Amino acid sequence: MVTVFFLVSFICSFGFHPATAKTVLEHEQNVLSTYIVHLRKPAGTFFARSEDLQSWYQSFLPQTTANSDETKCMVHSYKNAITGFAAKMTADEAKELLELDAVVSVKQEKIFSLHTTHPPSFLGLNRGAGLWKDSTLGKGVIIGLLDTGITPGHPSFNDKGMSSPPAKWKGKCAFNATSCNNKLIGARNFVNSTSPPTDEDGHGTHTSSTAAGNFVKNADVLGQATGIAVGIAPRAHLAMYLVCSNVGCPESAILAAMDAAIEDGVDVLSLSLAVRLRSMPTQSLWGAFSAIKRGIFVSCSAGNSGPINTSLSNEAPWILTVGASTIDRTVKATAKLGNDAEYDGESLFQPKDFGSAYPLVYAGANGNQISAFCAEGSLRNLDVKGKVVLCDRGGGIDRIDKGQEVKDARGAAMILMNDQLNGYSMLADAHVLPATHIPYADGLKIKAYINSTSNPTATILFKGTIIGNSDAPAVTSFSSRGPSFESPGILKPDIIGPGVSILAAWPISLDNSSTTDATFNVISGTSMSCPHLSGIAALLKSSHPDWSPAAIKSAIMTTAYQMNLGSKPIIDETLLPADIFAVGAGHVSPPKADNPGLIYDIKPDDYIPYLCGLGYLDSDIETITQENTNCSQMKSIPEAQLNYPSFSIILGSSAQNYSRTVTNVGPADSSYTYKVDALAAVDVTVYPSEIKFSMAMQTATYTVGFRRSSGGSVTKPFAQGSLTWVSSDHSVRSPIAVVFK
Numbered sequence: 001m002v003t004v005f006f007l008v009s010f011i012c013s014f015g016f017h018p019a020t021a022k023t024v025l026e027h028e029q030n031v032l033s034t035y036i037v038h039l040r041k042p043a044g045t046f047f048a049r050s051e052d053l054q055s056w057y058q059s060f061l062p063q064t065t066a067n068s069d070e071t072k073c074m075v076h077s078y079k080n081a082i083t084g085f086a087a088k089m090t091a092d093e094a095k096e097l098l099e100l101d102a103v104v105s106v107k108q109e110k111i112f113s114l115h116t117t118h119p120p121s122f123l124g125l126n127r128g129a130g131l132w133k134d135s136t137l138g139k140g141v142i143i144g145l146l147d148t149g150i151t152p153g154h155p156s157f158n159d160k161g162m163s164s165p166p167a168k169w170k171g172k173c174a175f176n177a178t179s180c181n182n183k184l185i186g187a188r189n190f191v192n193s194t195s196p197p198t199d200e201d202g203h204g205t206h207t208s209s210t211a212a213g214n215f216v217k218n219a220d221v222l223g224q225a226t227g228i229a230v231g232i233a234p235r236a237h238l239a240m241y242l243v244c245s246n247v248g249c250p251e252s253a254i255l256a257a258m259d260a261a262i263e264d265g266v267d268v269l270s271l272s273l274a275v276r277l278r279s280m281p282t283q284s285l286w287g288a289f290s291a292i293k294r295g296i297f298v299s300c301s302a303g304n305s306g307p308i309n310t311s312l313s314n315e316a317p318w319i320l321t322v323g324a325s326t327i328d329r330t331v332k333a334t335a336k337l338g339n340d341a342e343y344d345g346e347s348l349f350q351p352k353d354f355g356s357a358y359p360l361v362y363a364g365a366n367g368n369q370i371s372a373f374c375a376e377g378s379l380r381n382l383d384v385k386g387k388v389v390l391c392d393r394g395g396g397i398d399r400i401d402k403g404q405e406v407k408d409a410r411g412a413a414m415i416l417m418n419d420q421l422n423g424y425s426m427l428a429d430a431h432v433l434p435a436t437h438i439p440y441a442d443g444l445k446i447k448a449y450i451n452s453t454s455n456p457t458a459t460i461l462f463k464g465t466i467i468g469n470s471d472a473p474a475v476t477s478f479s480s481r482g483p484s485f486e487s488p489g490i491l492k493p494d495i496i497g498p499g500v501s502i503l504a505a506w507p508i509s510l511d512n513s514s515t516t517d518a519t520f521n522v523i524s525g526t527s528m529s530c531p532h533l534s535g536i537a538a539l540l541k542s543s544h545p546d547w548s549p550a551a552i553k554s555a556i557m558t559t560a561y562q563m564n565l566g567s568k569p570i571i572d573e574t575l576l577p578a579d580i581f582a583v584g585a586g587h588v589s590p591p592k593a594d595n596p597g598l599i600y601d602i603k604p605d606d607y608i609p610y611l612c613g614l615g616y617l618d619s620d621i622e623t624i625t626q627e628n629t630n631c632s633q634m635k636s637i638p639e640a641q642l643n644y645p646s647f648s649i650i651l652g653s654s655a656q657n658y659s660r661t662v663t664n665v666g667p668a669d670s671s672y673t674y675k676v677d678a679l680a681a682v683d684v685t686v687y688p689s690e691i692k693f694s695m696a697m698q699t700a701t702y703t704v705g706f707r708r709s710s711g712g713s714v715t716k717p718f719a720q721g722s723l724t725w726v727s728s729d730h731s732v733r734s735p736i737a738v739v740f741k
Helices: 010-014 018-029 050-058 091-097 130-134 203-212 251-264 283-293 399-408 440-452 526-543 549-558 604-613 618-625
Strands: 007-009 033-039 084-089 103-108 111-114 142-147 184-189 216-221 224-229 237-242 268-271 297-301 320-325 329-337 342-346 358-362 388-392 413-417 435-438 457-467 495-498 502-505 520-523 647-651 656-664 670-677 682-687 690-693 699-708 718-726 731-740
Touching (some): 033 091, 033 251, 103 618, 111 251, 130 526, 142 203, 142 251, 142 526, 184 251, 203 237, 203 526, 216 520, 224 457, 224 502, 237 251, 268 526, 283 297, 283 604, 297 549, 329 435, 388 440, 388 457, 413 440, 413 457, 435 440, 495 526, 549 731, 604 618, 647 656, 682 718, 690 699
Parallel strands (some): 142 268, 297 320, 358 388, 413 435, 647 731
Antiparallel strands (some): 033 084, 216 224, 329 342, 670 718, 682 699
């Protein structure tokens, strides 16, 4: 089924003839919203020319006056994401459209938000060996990013060593002729088509270079994190689709970009943006379904709303949902108090000439919570000149802005203490004055010290970049958590990857005295972890061009690890082991994902009985799958029956059984036996106990049973464990979450 949208102003289309003049004036007085209208294409209809398709869509518009220019009203025209159009209209007009037989749905668009060099080596990627060798660094793969634009001419996007784009590439470059090359092969603006897709924010430049930036020597930010900056798939091609501006990321623009990316021929789509909903998948995820039907892998950020449970974005099972974790690099800044107590924190700004000791004050000592947060203007009437100021994190105020307030009040330095929710998760920021970001528990100790003496003092010891933190990887506090609200029978997030204090390309230098064009920044977010996984998917696509998106996802998930560099369970912001709704399958291991042994494959049509089982209307499923659906004539499946590489079970008093089918992508002759990591208060049975293969790509099916243990007491709301199929060469692990009801 062909898909097209266009954006049109209904007031322009209706025209200003006398009979409707009053109505039009009433419409003008209302704030128009953008609605996305899904249409049902007549069976057997095929439009050989784009003009015919355009004409068919225009037939849905009301008759215009002779002097009304419909063409100027159109903003987007799509062909792949869904069948329909986006238009500015009032709620009443949206209801009127629903009365037409060919209209399946009319939904107001959502405004999405962004989910705001050591990682390759931390991930086990090394030149001339392993996955980088097998994939030839991602050569020939095209990664499309939907983001804030890109900075052409940045060294990370030079095309040294790059091959020409594949012959299938149909994309366009909206920059001048010299800005695109064999690295940056496409760039378009879907928010304002008259402007080039230049990155005015930095986010898109950062994510692009993270996924596929070329090698840049001597990269650093303010003299820290020095090394070779390189993306995960440095020989992959990049295509940027600008969908975000300073007011957010309109859903109609996201759909337009997806539509174009599918047409252009990308292999991987990377979306570091989302909106949290408590309803069926957003229309951008409908576009993602169209992408995976074309064999395009889609990677999305999980969101930055952690550590609250059920805070995920991008929950659909046909995409990879990525949480954020730390790497083993820190940029240490230690707060030293007058009593010689020291508390380690982080700061990207590391001055070399900071003094030995200064008076120490708490910004909230006056009892004013606004002052405690170091909000703008809150320190004007406080005596902080020449002092180290302790500020509380939170209050909706950016961490760097807190430091700016301290600096504006002529403070000497800032100690930024976490709130309890963020615990021990710290970030290396480019502060505007000497500063350190410390854990909540240490902040309480500093407050106690301030209250214990009449002359509290402090300084900050700047210790620079340090590699080798054995607690890495750790789940960071902001990384959104499961379980999935929309589909609790699918475990989300799928995976975690590097997303804390990540160095990557930036449009401008943070050092005002610098003249280099090799400009970088260190920022954090699941926006940063997503392009890491997009790059890994590109490597796997290059190494295994015949693998489906589901196969690539399976390889990533079943080979993930759950232990940190210190050989202990991965921890979270509390310094306790992170649970399954924080880590999903675990931390990505690219070298192991290249050789998973077995994969759990899912064909696009397999999602239809899953969606029927969720209780979606036929029309809703049609908008997602672009296929006519009649759930009453189809055997629906429970969501946990989808052939997913993980298990998420809602378990009551009745036993439940689910099957899975695995495909052998390892040695032709191989056999696997299972092991189950114990789940508290749950009995797990597996049949058969052994699966054998005699050829590559052969499949085998097994069944897993879950029931509450007899006599076992439930002390927690959920249990977690895993099922692993083990051969002489491979361990294929599926995480298991059991929520009790």
